[in-house]
Amino acid sequence: MAVKDIKQDGPPRTVPIQSATFSNPINAEIRRAAATGIYDIRGGGAKRKVPHFDDLLFLGASMSRYPLEGYRERCDTSVTLGTRFAKKPITLDIPVTIAGMSFGALSGRAKEALGRGASEAGTSTTTGDGGMTPEERGHSKTLVYQYLPSRYGMNPDDLRKADAIEVVVGQGAKPGGGGMLLGQKISDRVADMRNLPKGIDQRSACRHPDWTGPDDLEIKILELREITAWEKPIYVKVGGTRPYYDTALAVKAGADVVVLDGMQGGTAATQDVFIEHVGLPTLACIRPAVQALQDLGVHREVQLIVSGGIRTGADVAKAMALGADAVAIGTAALIALGDNDPKWEAEYQALGTTTGAYDDWHEGRDPAGITTQDPELQMRLDPVDAGRRLRNYLKVMTLEAQTIARACGHNSLHNLEPEDLCALTMEAAAMARVPLAGTEWWPGKPGTGF
Amino acid sequence: MQTYDLEAEGLRGLNSALQAQTAETNQTSWEIVNPRGSHAVAVGLDAPIEVTVKGSTGYYTAGMNKQATIHVEGSAGPGVAENMMSGIVVIDGDASQYAGATGHGGTLVIKGNASSRCGISMKGIDIVVHGNVGHMSAFMAQSGNLVVCGDAGDALGDSIYEARLFVRGSVKSLGADCIEKEMRPEHIEILRDLLEKGGCDAKPEEFKRYGSARQLYNFKIDNAY
Ligand SMILES: Cc1cc2nc3c(=O)[nH]c(=O)nc-3n(C[C@H](O)[C@H](O)[C@H](O)COP(=O)(O)O)c2cc1C
Numbered sequence: 001m002a003v004k005d006i007k008q009d010g011p012p013r014t015v016p017i018q019s020a021t022f023s024n025p026i027n028a029e030i031r032r033a034a035a036t037g038i039y040d041i042r043g044g045g046a047k048r049k050v051p052h053f054d055d056l057l058f059l060g061a062s063m064s065r066y067p068l069e070g071y072r073e074r075c076d077t078s079v080t081l082g083t084r085f086a087k088k089p090i091t092l093d094i095p096v097t098i099a100g101m102s103f104g105a106l107s108g109r110a111k112e113a114l115g116r117g118a119s120e121a122g123t124s125t126t127t128g129d130g131g132m133t134p135e136e137r138g139h140s141k142t143l144v145y146q147y148l149p150s151r152y153g154m155n156p157d158d159l160r161k162a163d164a165i166e167v168v169v170g171q172g173a174k175p176g177g178g179g180m181l182l183g184q185k186i187s188d189r190v191a192d193m194r195n196l197p198k199g200i201d202q203r204s205a206c207r208h209p210d211w212t213g214p215d216d217l218e219i220k221i222l223e224l225r226e227i228t229a230w231e232k233p234i235y236v237k238v239g240g241t242r243p244y245y246d247t248a249l250a251v252k253a254g255a256d257v258v259v260l261d262g263m264q265g266g267t268a269a270t271q272d273v274f275i276e277h278v279g280l281p282t283l284a285c286i287r288p289a290v291q292a293l294q295d296l297g298v299h300r301e302v303q304l305i306v307s308g309g310i311r312t313g314a315d316v317a318k319a320m321a322l323g324a325d326a327v328a329i330g331t332a333a334l335i336a337l338g339d340n341d342p343k344w345e346a347e348y349q350a351l352g353t354t355t356g357a358y359d360d361w362h363e364g365r366d367p368a369g370i371t372t373q374d375p376e377l378q379m380r381l382d383p384v385d386a387g388r389r390l391r392n393y394l395k396v397m398t399l400e401a402q403t404i405a406r407a408c409g410h411n412s413l414h415n416l417e418p419e420d421l422c423a424l425t426m427e428a429a430a431m432a433r434v435p436l437a438g439t440e441w442w443p444g445k446p447g448t449g450f
Numbered sequence: 451m452q453t454y455d456l457e458a459e460g461l462r463g464l465n466s467a468l469q470a471q472t473a474e475t476n477q478t479s480w481e482i483v484n485p486r487g488s489h490a491v492a493v494g495l496d497a498p499i500e501v502t503v504k505g506s507t508g509y510y511t512a513g514m515n516k517q518a519t520i521h522v523e524g525s526a527g528p529g530v531a532e533n534m535m536s537g538i539v540v541i542d543g544d545a546s547q548y549a550g551a552t553g554h555g556g557t558l559v560i561k562g563n564a565s566s567r568c569g570i571s572m573k574g575i576d577i578v579v580h581g582n583v584g585h586m587s588a589f590m591a592q593s594g595n596l597v598v599c600g601d602a603g604d605a606l607g608d609s610i611y612e613a614r615l616f617v618r619g620s621v622k623s624l625g626a627d628c629i630e631k632e633m634r635p636e637h638i639e640i641l642r643d644l645l646e647k648g649g650c651d652a653k654p655e656e657f658k659r660y661g662s663a664r665q666l667y668n669f670k671i672d673n674a675y
Contacts (some may be wrong), residue, residue: 008563027589038669069474093659095668146509151533151552151571151573154515154533154554155514155535155554156494156496156516156533156535156553159514166590182669183667183668194592195554195573195592195593196611196612197575197612197667199613200611200667201667201668202669205571205590207572209548209551209552209589209590210510210528210529210532210547210548210566210570211528211529214474216509216528218637219489219508219510220508220509220510222489222490223489223490223493223509223513226461226462226465226490226493226494226495227465227469227493227494227513229466229469230462295587383597392489
């Protein structure tokens with residue numbers, strides 16, 4: 001029998017324990033900052049785990065509600081946007097739209113693919129910082145033109161070519177921040193569209209140059225309507241921070257549609273500290289915004305589009321059950337086109353990253369050829385194939401949302417309601433204002449003393 | 451000459467009548483009476499017509515103008531000639547904040563003073579101010595020329611790119627990355643032309659030129675503000 005010889009093995013030791021506070025990724029970031037003297041810039045949205053749609057469940061039909069037959073019974077998916085003031089509201093076949101992503105951040109071919117896929121699926125695409133390209137206008141049946149603080153490429157002709165106008169106040173990834181497009185991505189064409197020298201880091205201002213606050217915005221919207229003969233729906237896009245007040249003020253300023261983007265929302269390039277630490281999770285934004293619309297008596301008259309971390313038909317259905325009229329997707333659309341595809345794993349490794357984690361979109365070396373202006377890399381994306389993948393994905397999301405709506409007994413996605421939902425966690429219950437699963441209660445429920 | 455009574459006939463009618471004009475129109479001369487500080491007067495025009503506004507206007511007068519010559523016989527509110535593409539806008543009085551903001555082309559002449567942020571984010575427009583400009587003028591100015599015959603306020607040309615700034619009087623302070631630059635003969639010529647277009651009798655030699663030190667063009671930690 002072997003007897004442990006204390007002299008030989010030494011006394012029992014503690015195992016090495018990693019600090020939860022000073023974790024390896026944190027320490028690596030401290031070393032990186034110390035070595036380079038520059039904050040980390042990346043693309044994408046918040047990577048940390050926050051309460052999200054995954055924390056909600058649908059209840060489905062039961063004795064008190066009866067379901068509709070899948071595939072057979074009608075379940076309407078169309079949505080009309082801009083019914084408040086615009087002479088020409090737009091109607092989309094599905095309530096999933098493509099969010100604004102700039103030419104500059106994305107290649108012209110990627111913009112074309114977005115236009116193709118969205119048009120085939122019966123929905124809209126949106127321009128971005130950097131103006132409208134002919135590829136995008138040509139391939140998008142319904143195109144929303146963003147009116148951004150930078151006003152890069154802004155001109156009245158493109159404004160009139162658009163089907164709707166989106167005044168961008170903020171983005172969920174960086175509410176209160178402007179944009180950036182680093183020199184590596186400033187090709188001749190991008191530089192020319194933005195009236196700036198090639199190869200310099202371009203900063204997009206964080207606030208509009210010619211208006212501040214909702215009183216000015218009201219007059220700005222009047223001007224945009226006068227220039228476009230009151231035809232186009234005017235959206236106001238805000239990052240999720242104070243959703244009740246921002247929604248109310250957007251309505252006051254005369255918006256037809258409010259676009260609300262939560263902190264998981266993607267961006268082309270921003271400081272990591274901004275992406276991870278500023279703004280509210282999408283889930284926390286929707287009910288306050290809907291409450292503002294209801295308090296002003298304009299819920300459904302002013303439409304609400306929600307974005308930030310929408311991935312599946314379940315997410316679509318949950319956002320709509322909480323009161324949204326439609327959703328917008330950015331990151332998911334890029335993934336459908338081919339972003340972060342495992343087939344490029346060797347190249348991701350060479351860039352020091354891996355499939356699913358690649359977020360250096362600002363560097364312009366995207367192996368998938370999407371977030372780049374490099375002439376060779378761009379050619380890797382076939383806009384027709386990629387457009388078809390996006391179309392398929394949009395159709396699947398819509399079918400999934402319909403599946404859930406029918407199971408809950410609704411003949412339209414717009415009839416989904418908070419009563420169809422329960423929450424898995426206290427946090428999600430409080431944010432979504434739906435009962436914790438198996439109870440009648442949520443934190444903050446009126447009359448419950450909390 | 452077409453005369454339009456803005457108070458009696460309304461803004462929508464005015465802008466749709468002016469926007470309907472084309473290069474072939476024979477209604478080339480318009481007079482707007484009773485503007486009474488209205489916003490968005492004569493916006494989105496796209497024809498070589500002449501519009502005279504008999505009085506003062508509110509926000510965004512002549513916004514996004516193309517081709518037209520618009521003359522305000524009074525003062526103009528914030529954002530006059532914002533995002534102008536081409537044409538000429540002349541303000542006899544003073545202009546409020548953000549005059550000529552993000553303008554891509556054309557000429558804006560302000561015979562009085564301009565307030566803060568004149569020429570903010572300008573992208574090719576020429577702006578000639580007979581009087582002074584307020585603080586943060588030419589902020590993030592990308593291209594075009596800003597001529598100030600009087601004085602400039604604080605932080606002139608902050609974060610400026612390639613726009614040229616010419617100031618005859620004093621500059622209270624320069625913004626980040628904006629420096630005084632040498633007036634070379636070609637700049638004297640450019641300025642002479644601008645002064646003539648703007649109807650100023652000042653001499654180009656009396657001005658100093660300011661522009662970008664180009665230190666913020668690519669991010670370096672030691673240049674961060
Ligand atoms: C590559 C990329 C570029 C973007 N560019 C813009 C832009 O130019 N303007 C804007 O308002 N939002 C921009 N966004 C944000 C999207 O419009 C949208 O708010 C966000 O992507 C939605 O969240 P999701 O990515 O989780 O779907 C961009 C997002 C991405 C991923």
